[in-house]
Amino acid sequence: MSLLEMMYNRRSVRKYTGEAVSEEDVKKILSAGLLGATGKNIRPWEFIVVNDKDVLQKLADCRTGSVAMLKTCECAIVVIADENKTDVWVEDCSVAMANMHLMADSLGLGSCWIQARLREANDGRTAEDFIKDALAVPENYKVEAILSLGQPDGKPEAHTEADLLFDKVHYNKF
Ligand SMILES: Cc1cc2nc3c(=O)[nH]c(=O)nc-3n(C[C@H](O)[C@H](O)[C@H](O)COP(=O)(O)O)c2cc1C
Numbered sequence: 001m002s003l004l005e006m007m008y009n010r011r012s013v014r015k016y017t018g019e020a021v022s023e024e025d026v027k028k029i030l031s032a033g034l035l036g037a038t039g040k041n042i043r044p045w046e047f048i049v050v051n052d053k054d055v056l057q058k059l060a061d062c063r064t065g066s067v068a069m070l071k072t073c074e075c076a077i078v079v080i081a082d083e084n085k086t087d088v089w090v091e092d093c094s095v096a097m098a099n100m101h102l103m104a105d106s107l108g109l110g111s112c113w114i115q116a117r118l119r120e121a122n123d124g125r126t127a128e129d130f131i132k133d134a135l136a137v138p139e140n141y142k143v144e145a146i147l148s149l150g151q152p153d154g155k156p157e158a159h160t161e162a163d164l165l166f167d168k169v170h171y172n173k174f
Contacts, residue, residue: 001106006102006105006106007102007159008158008159008160009105009158009159010101010102010105010106010159011105011155011156011157011158011159012101012111012112012113012156013105013109013110013111013112013150013152013153013154013155013156014066014068014069014110014112014148015069015072015110015152015153015154016069016072016073016074016110016148016150016151016152016153017150017151017152017153018072018074018150018151019074019150019151020074020151021074021075021109021149021150021151025104025107025109026049026051026075026077026149028103028107029077029100029103029104029107029109029111029147029149030047030049030077030100031103032099032100032102032103033045033047033077033079033096033097033099033100033103034047034096035099036092036095036096036098036099037092037095038086038088038092038095039086039088039091039092040086042085042086042092043092044081044082044083044085044086044089044092045079045080045081045089045092045093045096045144046079046080046081046082046141047077047078047079047080047096048077048078048080048135048137049075049076049077050075050076050077050078050135051074051075055134055135056070056071056073056075056076057070057071058134059076059078059131059134059135059146061121061122061123061130062116062121062122062127062130062131062134062146063114063115063116063119063120063121063122063127064119064120064121064122065119066114067114069112069114069148069150070114070146070148072150073148073149073150074149074150074151075148075149075150076114076146076147076148076149077100077146077147077149078116078131078135078143078145078146079093079096079097079143079144079145079146079147080093080137080141080142080143080144081093081141081142081144082140082141082142083140083141083142084140089142089144090117090144093144093145094144094145097113097144097145097147100147101113101147104147104149108152109149109150109151109152110149110150110151110152110153110155111147111148111149111150112147112148113145113146113147114145114146114147114148115127115145116128116131116143116144116145116146117142117143117144117145127143128142128143131143131146
């Protein structure tokens with residue numbers, strides 16, 4: 001399958017069967033994140049793999065809103081970065097997240113981006129403070145997002161050409 005075909009197929013998957021995700025697949029997904037481009041090649045990120053069910057249950061309170069997949073996923077990868085290393089840590093973490101999400105899909109796994117930056121936890125703290133406390137993240141790190149991972153329990157249809165908003169593309173001027 002070409003890269004473009006994989007991109008058409010990539011979907012956010014929020015329901016999982018409960019079957020295991022192999023360590024080999026998790027390593028491939030982490031490799032995709034670690035291969036992401038970063039400004040000046042600073043690579044400010046760190047990746048926290050959470051595969052302890054108790055910790056995943058706890059993390060499910062890190063956000064108000066759409067995070068129920070943390071209760072049923074097999075594994076989650078939390079992407080954080082040292083903000084003192086670069087002013088483009090948000091972009092660097094986002095590239096890593098997108099790479100890992102696409103890699104997971106290409107392996108037949110379900111995954112979903114769970115936003116943490118600028119979001120609120122169930123207990124009124126910021127999602128960032130909640131996650132840093134739950135995962136013992138050092139003070140100087142910022143939390144971007146979490147990628148939930150699991151064997152997909154169904155998957156939305158692949159995107160089609162009709163989904164491509166080419167009217168958002170401009171040439172030479174807006
Ligand atoms: C920056 C960003 C934040 C997102 N945050 C969430 C989230 O917190 N919870 C969630 O269920 N999905 C989240 N998503 C997934 C989007 O809802 C999803 O990508 C979008 O609806 C398009 O669907 P698709 O990924 O299946 O193409 C996020 C995606 C991005 C890129």
